[in-house]
Amino acid sequence: MTVPLGDREPATSFASRLARRNGCINAWEFCEDMGLKYSLILKGDPTAIAEIARLGGVDAEKLACHTFRRPNLRIVEIGQEIITRTELFRSGIRFCPDCVSSDLAAWPHLGAAAPYQRPEWHLTTIRTCTEHGRALVSFSQLSPRTNRGDFSQAIGEALRELDTPSTHAVLRSPSQLERYLLARLSGRHNKQRDWLDHFPLYAAARLTEVVGCTKLYGLATRRGLLTDDQLQRAGSAGWDILKDGPAGFERFLEGPVKAFWSSRHDAGPKSLLGPMYEWLAENDTDPAYHLAREVISAFLLRTIPFGVKNRVFGTPVGRRRIWSIHTLAKETKQHPKRLRKLLITRGIIGRESAELSDHRVTFPADNSVSDFLEEIGELMSQKAARAYLKTSRSQMAVLIRADTLVPYATEEGSVAIRPLFLKRHLDDFLRRLTIDAISTAIPPSRSVNIPKAAKAARTSAAAVVDLLLRRRLIHVSRDPDLQGYFSILVDPAEVRDRLRDATFSLAESFSGPTG
Ligand SMILES: [Zn+2]
Numbered sequence: 001m002t003v004p005l006g007d008r009e010p011a012t013s014f015a016s017r018l019a020r021r022n023g024c025i026n027a028w029e030f031c032e033d034m035g036l037k038y039s040l041i042l043k044g045d046p047t048a049i050a051e052i053a054r055l056g057g058v059d060a061e062k063l064a065c066h067t068f069r070r071p072n073l074r075i076v077e078i079g080q081e082i083i084t085r086t087e088l089f090r091s092g093i094r095f096c097p098d099c100v101s102s103d104l105a106a107w108p109h110l111g112a113a114a115p116y117q118r119p120e121w122h123l124t125t126i127r128t129c130t131e132h133g134r135a136l137v138s139f140s141q142l143s144p145r146t147n148r149g150d151f152s153q154a155i156g157e158a159l160r161e162l163d164t165p166s167t168h169a170v171l172r173s174p175s176q177l178e179r180y181l182l183a184r185l186s187g188r189h190n191k192q193r194d195w196l197d198h199f200p201l202y203a204a205a206r207l208t209e210v211v212g213c214t215k216l217y218g219l220a221t222r223r224g225l226l227t228d229d230q231l232q233r234a235g236s237a238g239w240d241i242l243k244d245g246p247a248g249f250e251r252f253l254e255g256p257v258k259a260f261w262s263s264r265h266d267a268g269p270k271s272l273l274g275p276m277y278e279w280l281a282e283n284d285t286d287p288a289y290h291l292a293r294e295v296i297s298a299f300l301l302r303t304i305p306f307g308v309k310n311r312v313f314g315t316p317v318g319r320r321r322i323w324s325i326h327t328l329a330k331e332t333k334q335h336p337k338r339l340r341k342l343l344i345t346r347g348i349i350g351r352e353s354a355e356l357s358d359h360r361v362t363f364p365a366d367n368s369v370s371d372f373l374e375e376i377g378e379l380m381s382q383k384a385a386r387a388y389l390k391t392s393r394s395q396m397a398v399l400i401r402a403d404t405l406v407p408y409a410t411e412e413g414s415v416a417i418r419p420l421f422l423k424r425h426l427d428d429f430l431r432r433l434t435i436d437a438i439s440t441a442i443p444p445s446r447s448v449n450i451p452k453a454a455k456a457a458r459t460s461a462a463a464v465v466d467l468l469l470r471r472r473l474i475h476v477s478r479d480p481d482l483q484g485y486f487s488i489l490v491d492p493a494e495v496r497d498r499l500r501d502a503t504f505s506l507a508e509s510f511s512g513p514t515g
Contacts, residue, residue, distance in 0.1 A: 004107065005058040006116035008186055011041050011049045011067040013117035013151045018056055020113040020152040027150045042149055044069030044077070065187065066119050078119060079187040081201040087124055092140030093154045094121045096129035097166040100155065112159075117151040120182050125205035127232045130174040130182055135228065137168045170229070175236035176243070177208050195245030195291075203288035205235075210276050211252065212238025219256060219274030246295045253299050269300055269312050284313055305362055307331075320365045325349075325358040332376055339376075342420075346372055378423035379408060385421035389430065390484025395451060395461055402462030404469075405429065433468050433488060437476040447477055447489035456492035457499060464495055472498050 003017045012027075015038060019030030031038040034055055040048035044067050053060035069077040076083050100115040107114040120126045121136060128135055139158035142148055146157050162168055183189040184201050191197050196204040212234035213223050226234070241252040253273070260272050269277050273296070280296070283289050297312045305324040306317040325343065329336040336358045343349045343361075348368055353361045363369065380388060385405075386396045399405040400419070405426075407419035450468075454461040467473050468488070475491040 002056050003110055003113055005056070005063065006103070006118075008066045008119060009063070009116045010119055011044075011052055011063050012149065014056060014058070014063060015041050015052045016150045016152040017110075017113045017116060018052070019150070020156075021110060026147065026153055038149075041067075042070070068119070068122070078185060080191070081184055083123065083200075083202040087202040087206065088122050089124050089138065090148075092138060092142055093117075093148050093151065093158060094136045094138045095155060095158070096121070096132055096134055096136055097164075097169050098132035098134050099129060100159070101166070112156045113152055115152075115155050115159075117155075120185055123181065123185065123205070125209055125235060126178050126181050126185075127228055127235070128172050128174040128178050130179055133171055133173055134166070134169045135172045135232075137162070172229070172232065175232060175239060177205070177235040177239040178232075180239065181205050194243065196242055198291055200288045203286070207289065207292055208238035208242050209235045210238070210279055211241055211249070212236065214256065214274065214276045215241060215252060219259075219276075222275060223279075249292070249295050250299050253296065257300075257303060268310065269296075269304075272300065272304065281313055303362075322362050323365050323369060324360070324362045329358065332373065334376060342376065343372070348372060375408065375422060379420045380423060380426070382407075382419050382421065385426055388423070388426055388484075390482070390486055392451075392486075395485065398461050399465065402460070402466075404462050404465050430484065433465065433485070434476075434478065436468070436471055436473065437478045437488060439478045439480060443477050443479055443489050444475065444491070446491050446493065447475065448492060449479070449486050450488060450490065453490045453492045453495050457495040459495070459499055463499065464490060467495060467498055 001021050003014070003021050005014060015031060016027040019025075019027045022030060024030035024033065027041075028038045031041065031052070034051075036048060036051055036055075041052060044064075046064060049064045049067055050060040053063045065079060067078070071077060074084060076085060076088065095115075095117070099118065103115040126136070137158075139154075139162065141161065142154055142157060146153050148154050180189070180194075180196070181201065181204070184191075184204075189197075196208065199207065209231060210223065213221060213226065213231070215237045216234050217226065217230070223231070223234075241248050244251075256273055270281075277296070280289055280293055284293070293313050297315075300306070300312055301317065301321055303322065305322040305327045306312070306320070307327065308317055308320055310317045325336050325340050328334075328343075329339050332339070340349070340353075340358070340361070343363070344351055344353075346368070349361055349363055382396065382400075386393065389396070391399075396405070400407070405421070408422045408425070448456065450464045451461050454464045457464070468476065468490070473490055473494055475494050477489045479487045479489055481487075
């Protein structure tokens with residue numbers, strides 16, 4: 001006796017129904033009686049499938065097309081699709097009660113041999129019957145005598161135990177993800193149209209659900225703790241994100257990253273993307289997820305101020321691409337407040353960033369930042385600069401007032417900052433000041449230091465310094481016992497003469513041409 005082949009029915013289900021129809025204990029025994037091995041049909045062996053098709057009087061090619069093949073212990077294949085065994089429902093059977101009822105109604109004379117298995121009932125990420133809009137029912141309490149590989153036997157037991165299975169299945173609209181997966185599983189999908197088409201079926205399914213979980217339930221939620229209903233909604237949310245390909249994925253990644261900015265965590269990809277990242281990192285030997293990892297890596301490297309030692313999916317970041325005030329403060333051991341002001345003064349960040357936290361103000365690690373880093377490495381406070389020049393507080397004040405010494409950064413607009421000096425500017429100042437100085441063991445008798453010369457010439461120290469910088473003095477020497485500013489000795493009489501010359505030439509220029 002035979003049974004009619006169901007739409008997309010796999011050979012395993014067909015053989016199992018034939019067994020039941022012919023009154024055999026199970027599919028293994030039936031096949032054995034027919035000179036066949038059911039274990040070969042379970043493996044998707046084409047010869048065994050052709051044989052059972054011949055026995056049942058159905059088209060072998062059609063039967064093979066919807067039957068799982070098991071090339072190794074890790075994966076199963078169906079049509080052009082690959083599914084890892086971990087993505088299969090393996091603790092019992094799953095079915096749509098309405099599909100089963102319609103089979104029973106369609107072939108009432110077959111009784112328990114009427115219901116046939118749909119391939120999608122094996123895939124854990126398809127959770128709803130797209131035909132009836134009903135959640136699939138899982139039945140895991142099979143008795144030891146029943147093998148889930150024998151569908152007819154297993155469904156018979158489930159129907160007996162569950163009484164009215166439809167009461168166990170909520171009405172639910174199938175998600176776009178479930179429709180998509182089913183289309184691929186059935187060989188009806190036009191491949192290479194969507195970004196997800198580049199993923200093996202199992203990876204497209206799992207990635208979409210994981211992304212949706214992060215979207216709907218946040219970074220703290222573990223997927224394993226969610227209900228079937230919640231996971232189905234996650235699949236739907238993930239589909240809305242990934243249907244737009246990498247652009248959609250990146251738009252989604254902006255969300256968790258934005259939330260991260262308001263936190264105080266250090267920028268590690270794990271704390272940024274939570275379980276989604278961990279899951280992709282755990283599967284980093286599986287090339288199926290390579291495209292997803294690529295999008296995440298590129299996005300993170302472009303937006304997050306990772307240090308060179310940070311790793312993204314095991315690969316060291318290598319060079320810094322982005323700084324934040326926070327990371328730069330850590331790197332330079334500068335106070336972030338001071339750094340922020342300096343960055344604004346140097347035009348590296350805008351004033352509009354004043355509202356943002358140190359973590360959230362980011363800027364590319366380009367040449368202007370490299371120059372800035374070199375500069376802040378040699379910045380000195382006014383006190384340190386004074387010590388470096390070996391001058392006094394009052395002399396320093398005079399030179400600053402006269403703009404002879406110009407601080408690197410100082411009060412500007414709303415950004416208040418104490419004057420800071422660059423070492424290279426101070427070195428240059430000292431070099432120019434002493435360029436004409438002769439080092440003598442015994443200084444000329446009339447020579448005195450700058451402030452004394454200024455007093456004797458009734459001028460300011462800034463004016464004497466100005467003459468030195470413009471190289472207008474001939475008699476310049478250095479006190480061998482001193483260093484820096486106070487070691488420079490000038491002749492007050494010469495200072496007086498040069499200043500008088502300057503006054504004359506100024507007066508002449510004011511009187512204008514006489515002729
Ligand atoms: Zn159904």
